[in-house]
Amino acid sequence: MGAAVKAVELEADGRAVRLSSPDKVYFPEKGYTKRDVAEYFLAVGPGITRALRERPTTLQRFVDGVEGEFFYQKRAPKNLPDWIPTARIAFPSGRPADEICPTELAAVIWAANLGTLTFHPWPVRSTDTDHPDELRIDLDPQPGTDYADAVRAAHELRSVLDDHGLRGWPKTSGGRGIHVFVPIAPEWTFTEVRRAAIAAGRELERRMPDRVTTAWWKEERGERIFVDFNQTARDRTIASAYSVRPRPHAPVSAPLRWEEIDDAEPGDFDIRTMPKRYADVGDVHADMDDHAFRLDALLELADRDERERGLGDMPYPPEYPKMPGEPKRVQPSRARHDGETAG
DSSP states (O other): OOOOOOEEEEEETTEEEEEESTTOEEETTTTEEHHHHHHHHHHTHHHHHHHHTTOOEEEEEOTTOTTSOOEEEOSOOTTOOTTSOEEEEEOTTSOEEEEEOOOSHHHHHHHHHTTEEEEEEOSSBTTBTTSOSEEEEEEEEOTTOOHHHHHHHHHHHHHHHHHTTOOOEEEEOSSSOEEEEEEBOSOSOHHHHHHHHHHHHHHHHHHSTTTEEOOSSGGGTOSSEEEOGGGGSTTOOOOOTTOBOSSTTOBBOOBOOGGGTTTOOGGGOBTTTHHHHHHHHOOTTTTGGGOOBOOHHHHHHHHHHHHHHOOOOOOOOTTSOOOTTOOOOOOHHHHHHHHHHHO
């Protein structure tokens, strides 16, 4: 058996990037190595670069492969090359941090060398980190539901968006879910964009009450697709298009056309199959940056929901500071129990 290769250099759009321990196995079930992951990113280079360009990005790192521990690298590491820019973001606590903002494919390969499989870009650009330029809607299958259920919800979501002057671009989550990204003008705050996402989710829920829910508490969701509106809160992110997901067969988050989602099988998109698809059809979300839709109609819907239906804000995740107008963060069964005890 030959000696392990200590390091190689890969070229990414004219820049050489060092890859240490290229033979290190990241996916034991398939035998995929660090180099396999890096070469996958090279194969879909323009696509993943488009998805990350100028966005503050958290790196989900698996330095010992998918069967080892992982961590999220939010702050730019000290050994960051000077050719990878950063941008300052503010966490919900108000504390700032500088995150990497990839502007070229070499930054993706550099991150892959650190064990990064999944990239989590903020929905903002480095030039304005307080105003999202994407509305991201996460259709998350709950126990008892699957990808086919997410597809049905996605089609109806498409109609909801269309009715409010918006267009979404769908992709697989890399698991059973579907993500729909809507490019928007960067004119609204995180709070306002989240409010628009809640309004879209509630309208979808009204149209499909037996199949879709916006219930934040798991005990209330049932066997339905959950519209995870809190993925639009500040510092909550969704895996980028073309990111590798940490599952045994190395699936990827695959951008799709709307006409493809019914026949797509999420498990068919992985680091071996996606390069061929990319070579055949390219980046099917390449035109996203040519659009910037407005949220006025969804925000008007949110106002009507509050005024006419008494539907205000929804709970934030537990690590967030209490927000103005937010309801109590107490799960319904606990609230009932406490009420009974107090009585």
